[in-house]
Amino acid sequence: MAHVRATARIQRRGVRPRLKDAVIRDYVIKHLREKDYSPEQIACTLPHAHPGYSISPEAIYQFVYAQYQRHGWGACIGEDLRMCLKRRHKIRHPKFVPFKESKGPIQNRVFITERPGEVDARIAVGHAYGRYL
Numbered sequence: 001m002a003h004v005r006a007t008a009r010i011q012r013r014g015v016r017p018r019l020k021d022a023v024i025r026d027y028v029i030k031h032l033r034e035k036d037y038s039p040e041q042i043a044c045t046l047p048h049a050h051p052g053y054s055i056s057p058e059a060i061y062q063f064v065y066a067q068y069q070r071h072g073w074g075a076c077i078g079e080d081l082r083m084c085l086k087r088r089h090k091i092r093h094p095k096f097v098p099f100k101e102s103k104g105p106i107q108n109r110v111f112i113t114e115r116p117g118e119v120d121a122r123i124a125v126g127h128a129y130g131r132y133l
Contacts, residue, residue: 019055019059019060019063021053023050023053024046024050024053024055025063027042027046027049027050027053028042028046028055028060028063029079029081031045032060032064032081032084032085033081033084036084038057038085038086039057039058039060039061039064039085040057042055042057042060043055043056043057043060061092063081064081064082064084064085065082065091065092067079067080067081068082
């Protein structure tokens with residue numbers, strides 16, 4: 001008995017079903033397919049159509065793209081809803097960042113041990129820790 005429960009738990013772990021509620025799932029599929037709504041529009045109209053229900057646009061995107069094996073290039077598990085999205089991408093691409101942050105040591109830095117004595121005395125304005133005088 002315990003072995004069966006443990007095996008079932010192992011098979012379920014890491015699997016997060018998208019759009020668990022049937023009302024939300026049917027609403028999302030209907031508005032994607034028939035009304036040509038975007039996930040953002042669906043997320044805004046769902047609480048008005050069905051009070052007490054809500055969903056984020058990201059959850060809708062995850063639901064649409066989670067149906068495909070091998071990152072969008074394999075077999076479809078359910079209905080192909082990617083074609084109902086505005087851009088109709090096969091896979092989700094990360095956002096392009098034109099200028100990456102250059103992480104490294106601060107250029108021309110002055111160590112705290114090398115600061116002048118007047119700073120330690122806090123005589124001048126602006127030398128207070130976290131306080132503005």
